[in-house]
Amino acid sequence: MTQPPIVLCGFMGCGKTTVGNMLAHKLGWQFVDMDHFIEHRAGKTVSQIFDELGEPAFRAMEREAVGILSSQSRLVIATGGGVLTFPENVEVFRKAGCPIVLLDVPPEEVARRLQGDTSRPLLNVPDRLETIRRLHGARLPLYQKAADIQVDAAKSPELVVENITLSLK
Numbered sequence: 752m753t754q755p756p757i758v759l760c761g762f763m764g765c766g767k768t769t770v771g772n773m774l775a776h777k778l779g780w781q782f783v784d785m786d787h788f789i790e791h792r793a794g795k796t797v798s799q800i801f802d803e804l805g806e807p808a809f810r811a812m813e814r815e816a817v818g819i820l821s822s823q824s825r826l827v828i829a830t831g832g833g834v835l836t837f838p839e840n841v842e843v844f845r846k847a848g849c850p851i852v853l854l855d856v857p858p859e860e861v862a863r864r865l866q867g868d869t870s871r872p873l874l875n876v877p878d879r880l881e882t883i884r885r886l887h888g889a890r891l892p893l894y895q896k897a898a899d900i901q902v903d904a905a906k907s908p909e910l911v912v913e914n915i916t917l918s919l920k
């Protein structure tokens with residue numbers, strides 16, 4: 752029986768990769784981190800793609816990845832923080848029957864978790880906390896519109912995984 756992928760969404764630093772890995776392990780499913788999937792296909796890091804090809808090229812690669820991954824079975828997908836802000840990507844996951852799970856953490860916690868991390872091009876700015884607050888504020892309603900369930904991801908990854916499995920039953 753085909754079981755559509757479980758899609759994790761949320762802002763940078765909300766724990767999609769950590770939680771996704773643990774959830775996949777618990778279910779005996781495969782795990783894919785969409786940024787790594789794109790990096791592997793492009794032979795470049797996300798930062799290199801932004802620098803050398805520009806953000807629109809990266810968004811096109813994301814759309815392509817959504818098309819490929821959404822049709823798989825028994826897969827947990829950690830999306831990049833921008834993926835579910837595009838309604839066309841949401842639509843593809845919905846059509847494939849994927850449950851969409853929002854992991855949310857407050858902007859201050861995002862800033863704390865990503866301190867010293869330079870791998871997110873959108874956050875390599877002088878006023879980091881302000882940028883996180885602004886972007887998070889603009890995106891949260893879009894994530895909420897896309898998601899079937901929302902979990903508090905400020906909790907430990909173990910608890911987050913447990914909450915997801917309980918909610919998806």
Ligand code: S3P
Pocket residue numbers: 761762763764767786797830831832833834870871872873
């Ligand atoms: C982005 C989030 C990043 C990565 C890219 C853009 C975004 O992924 O896709 O830097 O627009 O929020 P993570 O959410 O895994 O950090």
